[in-house]
Amino acid sequence: MLSNLLNFSGGPGALPASVLEQTQRAISALPDTGLSILGTSHRSDWFKALLQEAQDNIRGLLQVPDRYHILFLQGGSSLQFSMIPMNFAAAATAPAEFVASGYWSRKAIGEAAAVVSARTVWDGEAEGYRRLPAWSSLQRSAHAPFFHYISNETVEGLQFTGAPESIGVPLIADMSSDFLSRRFGIGDYAMVYAHAQKNLGPAGVTLALIDDAMLSRIPGGLPPMLDYRTHVEHGSNYNTPPVFSIYVLNLVSRWLRDEIGGVDAMEQINLRKAATLYAALERQPEMFEIHADPGSRSSMNVAFRFRQPHWHEPFLEHAREAGFSGLEGHRSIGGLRASLYNAVSESAVQQLADLVDDFARRHG
Secondary structure (H helix, E strand, O other): OHHHHOEOOOOOOOOOHHHHHHHHHHHHOOOOOOOOHHHOOOOOHHHHHHHHHHHHHHHHHHOOOOOEEEEEEOOHHHHHHHHHHHHHOOOOOOOEEEEEOOHHHHHHHHHHHOOOOEEEEEEOHHHOOOOOOOHHHOOOOOOOOOEEEEOEEOOOOEEOOOOOOOOOOOEEEEOOOOOOOOOOOHHHOOEEEEEOOOOOOOOOOEEEEEEHHHHHHOOOOOOHHHOHHHHHHOOOOOOOOOHHHHHHHHHHHHHHHHHHOOHHHHHHHHHHHHHHHHHHHHOOOOOEEEOOOHHHEOOOEEEEEEOOHHHHHHHHHHHHHOOOEOOEOOOOOOOEEEEOOOOOOHHHHHHHHHHHHHHHHHHO
16 A cells, blocks of 8 residues: 555556545445446446446536536547547648647647648747747637647646637647646636546546537548547447446546545645645755756656766665655656656655655765
């Protein structure tokens, strides 16, 4: 259990202890049915009720208006990178527009460009993806079929605050790594999506919130599995959905609602966690370098490195001996990364900050 409590992995991320305990019991037998969750039919009345409760919980936590469809999809955000342009830009006369703010947004642009015309309105690559642009600085087109961005870059530790001002173009955001970590105005968006393995549960399910008005933009002739209307029509049960992943997602939504007190309470906890760790790193400026510029730093992912690389492995070994896991940086930029997703407690973050301080005292 200690390793679960000190899991700072970038994904799959930590899960709440109460959710892990309930999941463990459900693998043997669900309290409602006596069947294992792993052998429960997606056509059962029990699962239909589970889908409805999961939708209701998400709708309640984020105050999602009825005009938004809440879908549980497969394929992760990576499938959405191509599915979104196939549905919403295939017949467009102008390119879909994107912000390239880091590793995953570059992936999204590459996938979209394979099926439609895609235009990058801003790219932070030349600066090493260390900052985010001001929304007002972007030259956007009022004719684009949609404007897409990733709200939080997990690799580089960058996070946008707020949505860009509307110019009449559908706004679509990948919120995979900060969904349910803070409040946002869903009414600003035509679509928001998030794969589960950060703040929602295990890998296998992707949540999508889609304004009903967007469905009229979808062209005919798409394969049914790649057409959002199929999943709306069948209530996220067109083919065999990831029953287990949706079950755990629902447990997480209950935990956030009942044990944490909702999204606003979670946001305050997350801000305190991030402030604690950033402060510890900033106390040792000669030893640690934080990847992101101060104005763009994420409250979910803290990417940092030693200024003297020879301390990297000793620090990781020291962390492992103390029970920490998941602190290795992403392979694309190296260094270290601490992911402070919802289920990572304030106590765990304080222990990591203490570890940073202790290591600096010993070796600084």
